[in-house]
Amino acid sequence: MELTLEGLRDTARGAAVLGTGGGGDPYIGRLLVEQELKAGHRVEIIGVDELPDEALVLPSAMMGAPTVFVEKLPSGEGGRAALTALERRLGRRASATMPIECGGINSMMPLLLGAQLGLPIVDADGMGRAFPELQMETFNVYGVPGTPMSIAGDHGDTAIIETDDNVRMEWLARGLTIRMGGAAYICDYPMDAATVRRTAIPGTLSLCRTIGRALREARERHEDPFAALTATLADTIYTYGAVLFRGKVVDVERRTIEGFARGQVTLEGFDGGGTLVITFQNEHLVARLDGQVRAIVPDLICTLDSETAEPVTTESLRYGQRITVYTISTPPIMRSPAALAVFGPSAFGLTDPYVPVETLG
Amino acid sequence: MELTLEGLRDTARGAAVLGTGGGGDPYIGRLLVEQELKAGHRVEIIGVDELPDEALVLPSAMMGAPTVFVEKLPSGEGGRAALTALERRLGRRASATMPIECGGINSMMPLLLGAQLGLPIVDADGMGRAFPELQMETFNVYGVPGTPMSIAGDHGDTAIIETDDNVRMEWLARGLTIRMGGAAYICDYPMDAATVRRTAIPGTLSLCRTIGRALREARERHEDPFAALTATLADTIYTYGAVLFRGKVVDVERRTIEGFARGQVTLEGFDGGGTLVITFQNEHLVARLDGQVRAIVPDLICTLDSETAEPVTTESLRYGQRITVYTISTPPIMRSPAALAVFGPSAFGLTDPYVPVETLG
Numbered sequence: 001m002e003l004t005l006e007g008l009r010d011t012a013r014g015a016a017v018l019g020t021g022g023g024g025d026p027y028i029g030r031l032l033v034e035q036e037l038k039a040g041h042r043v044e045i046i047g048v049d050e051l052p053d054e055a056l057v058l059p060s061a062m063m064g065a066p067t068v069f070v071e072k073l074p075s076g077e078g079g080r081a082a083l084t085a086l087e088r089r090l091g092r093r094a095s096a097t098m099p100i101e102c103g104g105i106n107s108m109m110p111l112l113l114g115a116q117l118g119l120p121i122v123d124a125d126g127m128g129r130a131f132p133e134l135q136m137e138t139f140n141v142y143g144v145p146g147t148p149m150s151i152a153g154d155h156g157d158t159a160i161i162e163t164d165d166n167v168r169m170e171w172l173a174r175g176l177t178i179r180m181g182g183a184a185y186i187c188d189y190p191m192d193a194a195t196v197r198r199t200a201i202p203g204t205l206s207l208c209r210t211i212g213r214a215l216r217e218a219r220e221r222h223e224d225p226f227a228a229l230t231a232t233l234a235d236t237i238y239t240y241g242a243v244l245f246r247g248k249v250v251d252v253e254r255r256t257i258e259g260f261a262r263g264q265v266t267l268e269g270f271d272g273g274g275t276l277v278i279t280f281q282n283e284h285l286v287a288r289l290d291g292q293v294r295a296i297v298p299d300l301i302c303t304l305d306s307e308t309a310e311p312v313t314t315e316s317l318r319y320g321q322r323i324t325v326y327t328i329s330t331p332p333i334m335r336s337p338a339a340l341a342v343f344g345p346s347a348f349g350l351t352d353p354y355v356p357v358e359t360l361g
Numbered sequence: 362m363e364l365t366l367e368g369l370r371d372t373a374r375g376a377a378v379l380g381t382g383g384g385g386d387p388y389i390g391r392l393l394v395e396q397e398l399k400a401g402h403r404v405e406i407i408g409v410d411e412l413p414d415e416a417l418v419l420p421s422a423m424m425g426a427p428t429v430f431v432e433k434l435p436s437g438e439g440g441r442a443a444l445t446a447l448e449r450r451l452g453r454r455a456s457a458t459m460p461i462e463c464g465g466i467n468s469m470m471p472l473l474l475g476a477q478l479g480l481p482i483v484d485a486d487g488m489g490r491a492f493p494e495l496q497m498e499t500f501n502v503y504g505v506p507g508t509p510m511s512i513a514g515d516h517g518d519t520a521i522i523e524t525d526d527n528v529r530m531e532w533l534a535r536g537l538t539i540r541m542g543g544a545a546y547i548c549d550y551p552m553d554a555a556t557v558r559r560t561a562i563p564g565t566l567s568l569c570r571t572i573g574r575a576l577r578e579a580r581e582r583h584e585d586p587f588a589a590l591t592a593t594l595a596d597t598i599y600t601y602g603a604v605l606f607r608g609k610v611v612d613v614e615r616r617t618i619e620g621f622a623r624g625q626v627t628l629e630g631f632d633g634g635g636t637l638v639i640t641f642q643n644e645h646l647v648a649r650l651d652g653q654v655r656a657i658v659p660d661l662i663c664t665l666d667s668e669t670a671e672p673v674t675t676e677s678l679r680y681g682q683r684i685t686v687y688t689i690s691t692p693p694i695m696r697s698p699a700a701l702a703v704f705g706p707s708a709f710g711l712t713d714p715y716v717p718v719e720t721l722g
Contacts, residue, residue, distance in 0.1 A: 085523070089450075157529055159537075162446070163518040172518060172540050179536035 003043035003111065008033055011205060013212030015107030016311035017229075017326075018204075020300045022261070022283030023104015023130030024066040025313045028074060030108055036115035043111050044120045046096065048202050051193035055095035057122055058086055058187045060113050061106040063134070063151070063173060066282055067254070067261040067315045068182035069105060072154070078185035079113040081152035086187040089148050089160050098122035098196065100137060100189065102204040103130030103283075104313075109185075124200035126189065127343075128207075128237070128334060129300055132260055132282035134170040136343040138333070139189045142199040149173065149188035153180030178259045201333070207236055215309050225309035226324060233328060240329035240358045244287065244294055245269060245276045246306060249321045254314065265303070265317050267325070276325060278303070280314050285348050287325060296350070298335070298343050299357040300328035327357045364404035364472065369394055372566060374573030376468035377672035378590075378687075379565075381661045383622070383644030384465015384491030385427040386674050389435060391469055397476035404472050405481045407457065409563050412554035416456035418483055419447055419548045421474050422467040424495070424512070424534060427643055428615065428622040428676045429543035430466060433515070439546035440474040442513035447548040450509050450521050459483035459557065461498060461550065463565040464491030464644075465674075470546075485561035487550065488704075489568075489598070489695060490661055493621055493643035495531040497704040499694070500550040503560040510534065510549035514541030539620045562694070568597055576670050586670035587685060594689060601690035601719045605648065605655055606630060606637045607667060610682045615675065626664070626678050628686070637686060639664070641675050646709050648686060657711070659696070659704050660718040661689035688718045 003011070012030035019026070037043065051057070060079055062069065087093055097110045097117075102125040114121040126137035134146060146166040151173055152158045157180065161172050169188065177184040191199075211232060218228035226243055233241035247267035254263035260281050267276045274290045284301035287294050295301045303312045306322040317323075333339065335356070341347065344354045364372070373391035380387070398404065412418070421440055423430065448454055458471045458478075463486040475482040487498035495507060507527040512534055513519045518541065522533050530549065538545040552560075572593060579589035587604055594602035608628035615624035621642050628637045635651045645662035648655050656662045664673045667683040678684075694700065696717070702708065705715045 089521075155524065155526070155529065157522070157524040157526075157533060159523070159533065160450075160521040161518070162520070163516065165516070165518075168516065168518055172520065172537055175536040175540035176520075176533060179533050 010212030011209040014208030019104030019130045020283045021314045024069040029105040033111045041115040043115045046120045053194035055193040058094040059100040060097045060110045061100045063177045063186050064183035065256045065261045067256045078152045082150045082185040082187045085158040086150035096120045099125040101127045123205045124202045125204045128201040135166040139199050140166045146188045152185045174259045237331040244327045245325040252317045295327040295357045298330045302326045371573030372570040375569030380465030380491045381644045382675045385430040390466040394472045402476040404476045407481045414555035416554040419455040420461040421458045421471045422461045424538045424547045425544035426617045426622045428617045439513045443511045443546040443548045446519040447511035457481045460486040462488045484566045485563045486565045489562040496527040501527045507549045513546045535620045598692040605688045606686040613678045656688040656718045659691045663687045
């Protein structure tokens with residue numbers, strides 16, 4: 001399916017919702033893809049079933065702290081350099097690319113690469129949202145080696161990392177990302193299409209577009225965008241979505257440290273609604289209302305503008321903003337013990353147990 | 362020429378002198394090579410003229426802070442993994458390896474690799490001593506690309522780095538070294554034998570052996586080892602060597618920071634000989650006597666035991682040790698403006714100008 005300008009904008013909006021405050025603002029990535037579309041390049045999104053089993057798929061993404069992405073604009077060259085380096089290592093050409101992360105800017109980077117190289121983009125990803133670390137992937141949960149992986153910086157520098165441990169892959173690639181200026185381009189989890197079908201979350205680019213379109217249409221019709229979001233999610237793998245809290249930002253602590261944006265945002269509720277504190281590592285990890293956990297990873301904690309339901313990323317949160325905190329349940333495939341070990345609370349150093357958000361409402 | 366046990370021990374002793382306090386203690390590396398020799402493996406050292414022009418030479422070394430090497434013993438596997446990874450990248454087998462750095466433990470690592478793989482070791486290097494950073498090489502001064510380079514950690518993790526800037530190569534490889542635990546194995550500056558002949562400092566493994574033998578023989582004959590060292594150096598590319606200072610260690614500041622051992626040692630002279638302060642970044646950089654520069658990089662500042670003239674590395678310096686500080690002039694090829702730009706005082710952030718040590722005596 002060929003992506004239209006409107007489809008692109010809807011996809012970026014939905015990806016920002018699934019970015020759960022992190023993932024890098026897709027706005028910048030969207031503008032880069034728009035340039036390609038306006039220059040006459042095609043963005044062809046294909047289903048996971050449209051490739052032969054043995055076709056090589058090279059997932060692509062940016063790596064780094066979202067706080068850096070807004071200071072250092074992404075370039076098309078980095079993505080091409082990363083893909084080319086990995087193709088050379090493998091001695092094969094890629095048949096397609098795909099997101100490893102459909103939330104945030106990494107929904108857009110594979111589209112940019114696909115447009116530039118004439119490669120189709122598989123409609124699937126390995127997170128179904130955004131997570132901060134490379135091992136936090138369904139690919140990893142289901143045994144796909146992350147390496148050989150490639151990484152490219154802004155100066156044309158590249159590296160190929162090889163390790164049999166996807167956590168060490170993250171550790172080593174993060175070190176290079178920091179030294180490449182805090183943002184880099186990667187291709188990891190090289191795999192054939194049969195493996196994509198076995199391990200990826202299917203249809204997540206379409207899901208982003210569906211969410212983004214629902215928000216747009218609600219605004220156009222002057223309907224409540226939050227109600228539209230809840231109605232839309234009910235028909236997706238995410239089934240449950242609900243407003244958790246409405247309030248005003250009263251404090252933001254944010255540091256870019258060891259390659260991540262870490263910190264917390266504090267919101268005061270309207271009409272005595274209590275105090276909500278959201279802790280983040282690139283993405284929102286846990287939301288505590290007056291000290292009680294009300295949502296926790298891998299469930300999604302989204303910060304949306306209270307008027308427009310436009311997603312607000314952690315690097316854009318400012319004192320006084322009126323924010324609606326909206327939570328979304330993750331599908332069962334992301335709540336298995338194996339999955340929670342990789343991207344549940346303990347994977348982020350949190351001691352709180354995982355409790356499904358729909359039971360905390 | 363096949364290396365004997367005695368030749369190995371002499372080489373290690375001389376390499377410790379040229380390590381100028383850093384470079385990693387060759388003692389550990391020597392023991393590993395001794396194991397190979399005792400197991401019947403050969404270490405064949407060849408002259409730079411013994412290879413055909415097009416033969417591929419892959420220089421090999423350890424990278425990291427010497428303070429880490431003494432806590433984490435070097436392994437043979439890391440060197441093999443690095444060499445194999447670079448061979449695969451280049452699609453060619455190496456005809457030989459060689460030191461990039463003849464001072465310190467990196468005089469020994471290529472011998473270990475050569476013994477294990479049956480590869481000859483070229484009698485030459487790119488520093489003629491030890492320096493802390495990868496761009497501080499005659500190879501770099503004379504235009505040899507440092508990459509593709511390989512780096513391997515203890516867990517079998519490897520990376521291939523590619524960049525057109527040898528300073529960025531150092532920066533990226535240092536980041537990986539830190540994340541690989543502070544010590545790693547590298548092969549860089551892959552080149553053909555014709556390029557080795559054009560850019561390497563020839564005969565430096567032999568020079569280490571000559572220096573080490575002179576010290577041993579002086580001890581065996583109960584002669585002054587410092588006088589023997591001076592007499593021996595007079596016939597080498599290093600021409601000038603002299604005792605700068607005799608005193609006792611009264612203070613050592615040492616931190617392992619950003620992948621380097623940084624700090625300074627303070628010595629009080631005997632008989633009112635003043636206070637000598639030596640600043641180091643892995644290797645000794647500058648010696649100041651009562652505040653006046655008396656020797657500065659790239660000239661060699663060696664800390665030797667006052668009784669035996671055994672080299673003492675910065676990580677072994679202790680309060681109360683009686684140390685003779687011995688300085689050695691570098692050859693003219695290492696004092697050109699191009700060379701000083703790469704490993705002269707300003708390359709280490711020092712504001713003192715370079716002044717040849719023999720004019721400061």
